[in-house]
Each structure stands twice: as structure tokens, then as C-alpha cells.
Amino acid sequence: MDKQATDFWADIENVLVVGLGVTGLSVVSFLDNLPRELCIRVIDTRDNPPGKEQLADHIQLHSGGWQSDWLAQADLIVLSPGIALATPEIQQAISQGCRVVGDIELFAWYVDKPVIAITGSNGKSTVTDLTGVMAKACGIHVGVGGNIGVPALDLLGHDHELYVLELSSFQLETTNSLATIASVFLNLSEDHMDRYESMEEYRQAKLKIFDHAQFSIVNHADRATYPDGVSENQLITFGLDENSQYGLSSYKNEEYLTSNGDRVLATKDLSLVGRHNVANALVAIALLDSAKIDYVAGLEALKSYTGLTHRCQVVVDNNNIKWINDSKATNVASTLAALSGLSCQGKLYLLLGGEGKGADFTDLKEPLSAINVELCCFGKDAAQFLSLHHSAKQYDTMHDVIESIAPLLQPHDMVMLSPACASFDQYKNFMARGEAFTELAHQYAD
Structure with a gap:
């Protein structure tokens, strides 16, 4: 203390x-x-x-x-x-x-081991969990929590060598003393406007994560993540480009994650799906490197990591056909993120639908037009998706979808539940929906 x-x-x-x-x-x-x-x-x-x-x-x-x-x-x-x-x-x-x-300020007063902190509008839970998984694989006794899983104060008193915390803007509002060995601000997009008067107020709350950070990691493609009044040479950057300190490069027609120009791992070796998760992998490496942890020992864990439950999680990979549970995608923005940079060599069978909450789904039309996709629309508002793509078909239930498409699946195809809707028309919550999809995936993939 x-x-x-x-x-x-x-x-x-x-x-x-x-x-x-x-x-x-x-x-x-x-x-x-x-x-x-x-x-x-x-x-x-x-x-x-x-x-x-x-x-x-x-x-x-x-x-x-x-x-x-x-x-x-x-x-x-x-x-x-x-x-x-x-x-x-x-x-x-x-x-x-x-x-x-807040509770994080109390934590800051008592913690006596290094702390890694993660914030951002999207992806912070995956980065937090992945960083913890890799640190554990490196032999570190790590405590993971904060805005995800275990409350920060409950992590104290367990002889952890490192703490990895997900921090929301709400938590950062009441935090002034947290010293971190490395902090990252992943991205900024419109959220919580019922709580903040402006995007700038929301941004400033998140920027507090850098107040006492030894190393500050920012998104090279998102200037809003850069702290005000700090020169670029004092920052560490990540991004899906060759100019970021933790970025990408090509070698012999293969793409690699890089650390300060050195090739670390071929992106094809990642189990994670989507370009946003390539960026998340880069952040985890940057955080561990900044904390002076030899992340190389955690690369096998990175390769096998399939993501958090219900968040672009590969639940089955059988006969070279991937089944992906993204039930947490309860709005259009989440489904757009899942589709961004999705690598599918075959056909994508995309399950959409549920309780749309009056949302406008037209933003999905353009990205869907650029991929080999069949829309499988189910639930209460299934009909609202039919105009988005010529392939769209309507079903009553998710079970009907899987039963219909399973005989059609070929190697390199992908089945993804990323419904862009709430679940409560047919399920108790998005977790129950994701669990139902996972059960069906195991049943029909075999």
C-alpha cells in the first residue's frame, strides 16, 4: 500500500x-x-x-x-x-x-506486483483473456480480472506475480493512482452516449489508463487512442501494417506477426478468426514484451487460443470446416466487426436473426456483397435480413438452419452464428443461444 x-x-x-x-x-x-x-x-x-x-x-x-x-x-x-x-x-x-x-483505486493502493491494463470500445475482453493465457503459458502466476471475470480486489492475496486487468471507462472515471507496467487503449467507437455528454468525454475517461503507465500502447490506425500532449516516440504502436512496432509483414508469400520488425508467427497459424483478432494477438505480444516477459514461451498457447466463449469462438474445426460461435454479437456493429477481414476460403453460412430491437440492418449489405456467403435468417425478425443478399433464406429456428445446411458443407466452408440481434425471442440470453449453437455444431459436425 x-x-x-x-x-x-x-x-x-x-x-x-x-x-x-x-x-x-x-x-x-x-x-x-x-x-x-x-x-x-x-x-x-x-x-x-x-x-x-x-x-x-x-x-x-x-x-x-x-x-x-x-x-x-x-x-x-x-x-x-x-x-x-x-x-x-x-x-x-x-x-x-x-x-x-472505485474498486480499482482501492486495488491500486494495495497491489505490489506489476499490472497490465487494457481498455477500448471493442476487443478488451479477448485481449485481457489472451494476455493472461499467454502469461500463464510462460510460467507466470497471473491474476486476470477487473471488468471481466473476477473483480480486481478479489485477486489480491493470492501471491500473483502479475495482474492483467480489463478496465472500462466507468472504472477509470474513479481511478487516479493505478501504476501499470503497460497499458493499452485498443480503439474508440461510439458507445455509452447515455452516460457521457460527448465522445471526447468518453475518450478522456479511457485515456486515464495512461496516467501512470510505464509503457503506453496505442492503435496506430486510431489517433483517438493517443494520449494528448505525448510525443509519438514515447508511445508503442500496434496495427495491421508494416509501420507499427507490433505489426505485420510478408515473407515468401506468407503474412507474419512482427515485433519491432522481427517475424514472430505466421498469421495462418492462429486459431482465432478475423482481422480484429490478428490485432488482438499483436496487442497481447506487445503487452507481455513491455512487461519483460519472454512471450516466445507463450506462442503455442497463442496458436491454439480460440477466443472467449460466445465471441468469435471456434467451437468445432472438423473436416476443415469451422463452426464459430459469435452469439455475443447482439447488434449490427458487433456483426460487422466479426465480418471484417474474415478469411473463409469456401462458403460462409452466416446465421442472422432474433429480436432486432428496431435496428437498421442495411449497414451489413455492402460487406456481405463482397464475400461468398449464404444468409441463414431465423427468429422473430428473420424477414428483415432477406433483402441484404440474394442468397438469404428464412428459417423458423436455429436448429432448422443447421439441419438444412449440414449436408451441404464442404471443406474450407465456415458456419458462423453472428446474429446482429438480441436473443430473447427464442432464448433466455445470448449465452443460452451460443450454447445451443455449440451443441448443434458438435452434433452435426460429427
């Missing part, structure tokens, strides 16, 4: 945790186990907040609204990421001199 935190705790008696759920519970547990007595209270504006039954009896909870007395009495507020720093009740507490932090 740094001296700033030690001095700060000396004046703290009343701590208010705002927002329960997984993160809030981890904060309460962490605070309750500190070697000092604190009065810990929890506010959650939901009537029935998740996790309330897990609170110890001595932790007071107020749910269903705000509790002004508790806010006024708090010496410290620990704010969950889902609640904006700009919330009027929180701003009033700040104006009265109360300090407001």
Missing part, C-alpha cells in the same frame, strides 16, 4: 459503498477484512439488489433509493462502475468534501 493510502485511512471511519452486485460485494468483503475497524454501509437504488443475501449481518443496507444521512456521514464513498460520477447525489457528496473512489 502506498503512503498516500496509509495517510488517507487515518481519517476514515465511515465508508459508504454505493452499488451492490459482484463489484460491490467484493468491495465490502475487502473493506471488512482490513486490519482496522470501519463502519461500512451499502446503498443500492434497486429495490432488490443482487447479492444482498450475501452481506454479513453487521453490514447495513439501504435499498430502493438514496439515503441522504448516510451520504452526509460518509468519509469515503466507494462507487460501483454502473453509477456515474456525475450522479447528482454523488456530486453533492463531493462538494461537501467526501472523497469518491
Whole structure:
């Protein structure tokens, strides 16, 4: 713990945790186990907040609204990421001199091993997971979490040699002290405009990841990821080009991942699908290299890595036919990302449909026109996709799709579920939809 935190705790008696759920519970547990007595209270504006039954009896909870007395009495507020720093009740507490932090700031005060941090509008979960997988393959005892999987505070106390954290803009809003050995800002696209007044405000929240970074890694093709006022020679770049420090090059008609000009791995050896995942692989190498980890020992793990569940995940590769679960693609932008640079030597059977939520799907028309594809449209809004491509066919269910196309599949073909729609017309959630696809893939691929 740094001296700033030690001095700060000396004046703290009343701590208010705002927002329960997984993160809030981890904060309460962490605070309750500190070697000092604190009065810990929890506010959650939901009537029935998740996790309330897990609170110890001595932790007071107020749910269903705000509790002004508790806010006024708090010496410290620990704010969950889902609640904006700009919330009027929180701003009033700040104006009265109360300090407001998030769980990542608490983590920053206590972590004593190197930290790698990842943010971006898209791809951060895959990069975080892949970096952790490669670090583990290199023999590093690594803790992976943050905005993905395990809350950061729950990672402490397990003798990790390295921490790899996914950080959202929401988490970074309340983080000021996190020192990292390497941080990356992957990309910036419009998101969370219900929380931020402008794209620039959203960008500035993400740029905080570089505040105390030893090495800052940016997207060579996306200037919005570059921190303001920092010269380019102080930055490390990644990108799908030959001019990035971690980029691509050609040798004997093959494409390679490169590190500062040195060939690392042929892109054809990656199990990951899509050009965005080639970039993700480059980032993982850059992060480990910056952390002084010999990533070469993790290249076999990189080659075999098939991605996070439900995110362009290769679930079956049989008879040279790949089945890809991208059920997490619940909107047009996600499906466009999956199609971008997709390498399919045969025909792509693309499963689209579900609950469209009133979306406009016409942005899919141009990229679909450039590939050998058959659209397999199912679910409530299947008909909305029929005008996108001459090959489009309508089915009632995903099972009907797979049953129909399975006898037609040839080597080098690809079957991809990237539906551009929500799942709740036929499934409980996108995970259930992805699991159903995976089960069908195993059944029919065999």
C-alpha cells in the first residue's frame, strides 16, 4: 500500500459503498477484512439488489433509493462502475468534501506486483483473456480480472506475480493512482452516449489508463487512442501494417506477426478468426514484451487460443470446416466487426436473426456483397435480413438452419452464428443461444 493510502485511512471511519452486485460485494468483503475497524454501509437504488443475501449481518443496507444521512456521514464513498460520477447525489457528496473512489483505486493502493491494463470500445475482453493465457503459458502466476471475470480486489492475496486487468471507462472515471507496467487503449467507437455528454468525454475517461503507465500502447490506425500532449516516440504502436512496432509483414508469400520488425508467427497459424483478432494477438505480444516477459514461451498457447466463449469462438474445426460461435454479437456493429477481414476460403453460412430491437440492418449489405456467403435468417425478425443478399433464406429456428445446411458443407466452408440481434425471442440470453449453437455444431459436425 502506498503512503498516500496509509495517510488517507487515518481519517476514515465511515465508508459508504454505493452499488451492490459482484463489484460491490467484493468491495465490502475487502473493506471488512482490513486490519482496522470501519463502519461500512451499502446503498443500492434497486429495490432488490443482487447479492444482498450475501452481506454479513453487521453490514447495513439501504435499498430502493438514496439515503441522504448516510451520504452526509460518509468519509469515503466507494462507487460501483454502473453509477456515474456525475450522479447528482454523488456530486453533492463531493462538494461537501467526501472523497469518491472505485474498486480499482482501492486495488491500486494495495497491489505490489506489476499490472497490465487494457481498455477500448471493442476487443478488451479477448485481449485481457489472451494476455493472461499467454502469461500463464510462460510460467507466470497471473491474476486476470477487473471488468471481466473476477473483480480486481478479489485477486489480491493470492501471491500473483502479475495482474492483467480489463478496465472500462466507468472504472477509470474513479481511478487516479493505478501504476501499470503497460497499458493499452485498443480503439474508440461510439458507445455509452447515455452516460457521457460527448465522445471526447468518453475518450478522456479511457485515456486515464495512461496516467501512470510505464509503457503506453496505442492503435496506430486510431489517433483517438493517443494520449494528448505525448510525443509519438514515447508511445508503442500496434496495427495491421508494416509501420507499427507490433505489426505485420510478408515473407515468401506468407503474412507474419512482427515485433519491432522481427517475424514472430505466421498469421495462418492462429486459431482465432478475423482481422480484429490478428490485432488482438499483436496487442497481447506487445503487452507481455513491455512487461519483460519472454512471450516466445507463450506462442503455442497463442496458436491454439480460440477466443472467449460466445465471441468469435471456434467451437468445432472438423473436416476443415469451422463452426464459430459469435452469439455475443447482439447488434449490427458487433456483426460487422466479426465480418471484417474474415478469411473463409469456401462458403460462409452466416446465421442472422432474433429480436432486432428496431435496428437498421442495411449497414451489413455492402460487406456481405463482397464475400461468398449464404444468409441463414431465423427468429422473430428473420424477414428483415432477406433483402441484404440474394442468397438469404428464412428459417423458423436455429436448429432448422443447421439441419438444412449440414449436408451441404464442404471443406474450407465456415458456419458462423453472428446474429446482429438480441436473443430473447427464442432464448433466455445470448449465452443460452451460443450454447445451443455449440451443441448443434458438435452434433452435426460429427
